[in-house]
Structure formats: C-alpha cells, structure tokens
Amino acid sequence: MSAGxxxxxxxxxxxxxxxxxxxxxxxxLALFVGLGAALRPGATIETLLIRGFGTCAFxxxxxxxxxxxxxxxxxxxxxxxxxxxxxxxxxxxxxxxxGGFSLVQFHGxxxxxxxxxxxxxxxxxxxLSRLPFQPLGLAALVILFLMAATSHDFWLHNLTAPTWKRxxxxxxxxxxxxxxxxxxxxxxxxxxPLLAVVLGAGIAWLVVLHLLAARREGTADRxxxxxxxxxxxxxxxDGWVDAxxxxxxxxxxxxxxxxxxxxxxxxxxxxxxxxxxxxCQHQNGPLGEGRIIDGCITCPWHGFQYRPEDGASPPPFxxxxxxxxxxxxxxxxLVHPVPYPAGTxxxxxxxxxxxxxxxxxxxxx
Amino acid sequence: MILPLRRAHGVLxxxxxxxxxxxxxxxxxxRPPAVLPTPAAPVGWNAMPGAGASVVxxxxxxxALSVEEDGSLRLLAIGEPDGVAPGLYxxxxxxxVAAGDAxxxxxxxLGSAEVGAAVRPPPSGxxxxxxxxxxxxxxxxVGEMPAPGSRDR
Numbered sequence: 400m401s402a403g404x405x406x407x408x409x410x411x412x413x414x415x416x417x418x419x420x421x422x423x424x425x426x427x428l429a430l431f432v433g434l435g436a437a438l439r440p441g442a443t444i445e446t447l448l449i450r451g452f453g454t455c456a457f458x459x460x461x462x463x464x465x466x467x468x469x470x471x472x473x474x475x476x477x478x479x480x481x482x483x484x485x486x487x488x489x490x491x492x493x494x495x496x497x498g499g500f501s502l503v504q505f506h507g508x509x510x511x512x513x514x515x516x517x518x519x520x521x522x523x524x525x526x527l528s529r530l531p532f533q534p535l536g537l538a539a540l541v542i543l544f545l546m547a548a549t550s551h552d553f554w555l556h557n558l559t560a561p562t563w564k565r566x567x568x569x570x571x572x573x574x575x576x577x578x579x580x581x582x583x584x585x586x587x588x589x590x591x592p593l594l595a596v597v598l599g600a601g602i603a604w605l606v607v608l609h610l611l612a613a614r615r616e617g618t619a620d621r622x623x624x625x626x627x628x629x630x631x632x633x634x635x636x637d638g639w640v641d642a643x644x645x646x647x648x649x650x651x652x653x654x655x656x657x658x659x660x661x662x663x664x665x666x667x668x669x670x671x672x673x674x675x676x677x678x679c680q681h682q683n684g685p686l687g688e689g690r691i692i693d694g695c696i697t698c699p700w701h702g703f704q705y706r707p708e709d710g711a712s713p714p715p716f717x718x719x720x721x722x723x724x725x726x727x728x729x730x731x732x733l734v735h736p737v738p739y740p741a742g743t744x745x746x747x748x749x750x751x752x753x754x755x756x757x758x759x760x761x762x763x764x
Numbered sequence: 765m766i767l768p769l770r771r772a773h774g775v776l777x778x779x780x781x782x783x784x785x786x787x788x789x790x791x792x793x794x795r796p797p798a799v800l801p802t803p804a805a806p807v808g809w810n811a812m813p814g815a816g817a818s819v820v821x822x823x824x825x826x827x828a829l830s831v832e833e834d835g836s837l838r839l840l841a842i843g844e845p846d847g848v849a850p851g852l853y854x855x856x857x858x859x860x861v862a863a864g865d866a867x868x869x870x871x872x873x874l875g876s877a878e879v880g881a882a883v884r885p886p887p888s889g890x891x892x893x894x895x896x897x898x899x900x901x902x903x904x905x906v907g908e909m910p911a912p913g914s915r916d917r
Contacts, residue, residue, distance in 0.1 A: 441867055565772075568776065574780075575787075582788050586792065606777060606780060606781040613774040616770060617774075678766050683766050
C-alpha cells in the first residue's frame, strides 16, 4: 500500500517471491536446452531457446490463470496471488524472447520486413487448416504487452479498479490465441501425442478450475441469501435487510452477505458491528475475507487497509469504500441496503454484550 | 460494482470451455498425415527399376533407391505404394546413422526425393544413403550402398 508513486514497493515477501521466480525460470530454461540438446542433437541452440522461452511463457500463463480461482477455492493460495503481477511481467518477457528469437530466426533473412513476413506467413501447406499460427502468437504478444505495461499501481489508480480489471480480462483472449498458436503451429509438425495431451490437460485444468470457482461464488451468494431468511424488515422507516445473527460473525472477522446485488462485508470487533462494501479499491479484492488488524480492515490480497467505521484508509492513504448503516435487533444484524458514499462515517452498532458492559460501567456506584 | 465482472468472467469461461477444446480438436484433425497420398505414383510403375539397376531399400520407410547403371539414383515406392512423406531429401553419409536420428554432420545432399525422379550419384566413399524428412527433422530411412559390381533385382 503506497500513498504516492513508487516504481516497486519492495518487501521481503516480494523479494523472496521474485528470487524464486527468477531461479525457477533459469532452471527451467537450462533443463529444457540441456535435455533438448541431449535428446535431439540435431536441434540448434536457437531452436531450443525459441522453444524453451515459448514453453516457459505458456507454462507461466497457466500458473497465472490458475492462481485466481485457486485462491477463491482455498485461502492457502492467497500468498501466491500477492505478487501475481510480477509473474505476469516475467511471462511477458519470456513470450517476448520467444517472439523476438523467432522473428530473427525465421523472418529476419528474407526480403520482406520481418513483421510483415510474420503477418503474411501461412500455416503448413500440408495442413487442411492452413491457418496462419504466427499472427495469432503476435496478437497474443500485443495483448500481453498491454497487460504488462499497465500492470503497475499507477495505471490501476488512474484507470480505476473496475476498468483496469476489465482491461486485464483480455488475458483470457490472449490465452485462447496462444492455445490456437500452439495447436496450429507446433502440434502440426510434432507428432508426439504427449504434447497434444499436455495441451488438452492444461485447457481442461483451467476451464474446470475457473468454472468451479465461479460455481462456488454463486452458491455462496445464494446460500447467504437463503440464510438471511428474514429478508427485508419493515420497521416503519424503510427497508432494512436481515443479514445474519451477530454470533455468526467471528471476532475481528466478517460475514459476507449479498445485499441488493452486491456483497457487503459485516465486521465484528470490540463489541461493535460495522458494514462496508466487500470490494477493495485497490484490485477489487474481497475485504470480507480479510481480518481487522490494528483496528483496520485488511484486504487479504495486498494488505490495503480501511477503518471499519468510515471505510477510509488511515492517513496518509486516501482509498475509501462505501459504508452501510447497521442495527442489531434481537441478536440479528440488520443492514440498510443503500450504501453511503465512500468514506462516510457510520456509527457502529453495539452488540448486546458490549451494551451490557456499557450499562454496568455507566451505572452509579 | 464487481458483480457484472463476475458474471462476465463466468460467461467468458463457459465460452472458452466450448471454443478451446473444439479448436484443439479441429487443429489435431487437420494435421497433415505422416504419409500423404501420392497422386503421381500409379501402382506397379514405381517398382520397376531400370534394366541392370540395383535396388537399395531405405529401411524402415516404404521406399527404395534404384541405383542405375550410370550411377544415378531414383526413388521407388516398394512397400505400400500409396504414399510419400512431404519434404523428403536424399543424402549420402559416411557415418553410422539409423532411422529416427538427426541428420549426421557429414551428410551430403543429393537432391529432393520425389518418386520416379533421378538425383545425382553419391560421391565415392559414401557408405550409406539416407532419406531425411525436413518436416519431422529426422532420418526416416537408411540404405547401405551396394558393393561395386553387385546387381540385385
């Protein structure tokens, strides 16, 4: 979390993450080139490097696309999500090396401009598809460049998280283009069935993972809607939503409840209950899955913090989330579905136990 | 706020669940076969080397070389006379080589291997004739040079 512009806010966690990442990439490339040279002595070092960079980028893309749903399905994967953008930039650099080497190797010696040559080159003459696979890879590389170039918090802040996330969903299009790039390129000449099986398994893994995570999210929303069986409570003023029982909320944690189509995180802390939007302003992380640390709601993704009473980050930070009015009636938490503007202070509701202690304290001796 | 994004995400992956396997299946289905039909190789024609020629099988491929009396070579289809892999080249080599190997360093190109077409004679001292597939980057057939003076139909 940064109050101003900093190129990279290094932490020991990030350094370790990046060190492991760089080491893994170097080991992978060394193994790929070494084993490739041993198993296929006729292959040139350029060919092995092109394939090494390409497979490394494709593998990293699978890892990157797996982290989101894995973290939704199991919180133990959250630490890997923390620095996912460095993983993405590394993947782009591998893809760029693959594309750059290929450009020089296969298109650099002709009469055409190498980039034009890539765009007009066709697939195998012997293939029925005859679809050009190299322009597909180039298109994916352009998308990955956009992802990498706008991955910094500078862009996230200026574009706003929803726009930034929409833009970065283009990575799925890049993935689809790369699957076709591999299927219409390498798989056309490499006859080993294992390669096709591995590519198919990668597709199946990502599709199943994302659909499972989406199903789980939808099921959780529906379950919460059913659990808040009271629905709207007519209190004579306007519609309040019976969200949950106070005892359903663990101390210093939250219960996430879908209200009016969006998720609200209801936190319990120090005998008080407050409700804020579940959406972190940084990367739209799930605030309700975080904890209250040092009196602040702390996002589980990147540690952005907000005060539960007003949804504002402590100074000097400026992020704010919308807040909701909260009441406690007969041990049930009622939330008003209309949010206040981000950063608006709302008096927390007091739990019965806290109110009893207050009454005891205030009683005359 | 992010509910539309979640919905878009779910719809997108449902679409990918259909498109990607279909694309992969289509790409695999449209792969060039290992052996393509040879329209210019009528049955019977290709198994007729010239008079006095030796036949050198290029194992394990379904091809052989006819070594003509003038030393020139012609590719014959001798096994299943229904196909020829694309991008085949003939080389003369002196070193040990087997099918599935990469092309040896001492390989000398004799010419593009097309059924019925002649290629130039191998240089003296060549021990083997090699059929190489540029598509698969591997040796697909090897034949020993016939001993001088030998004739075999």
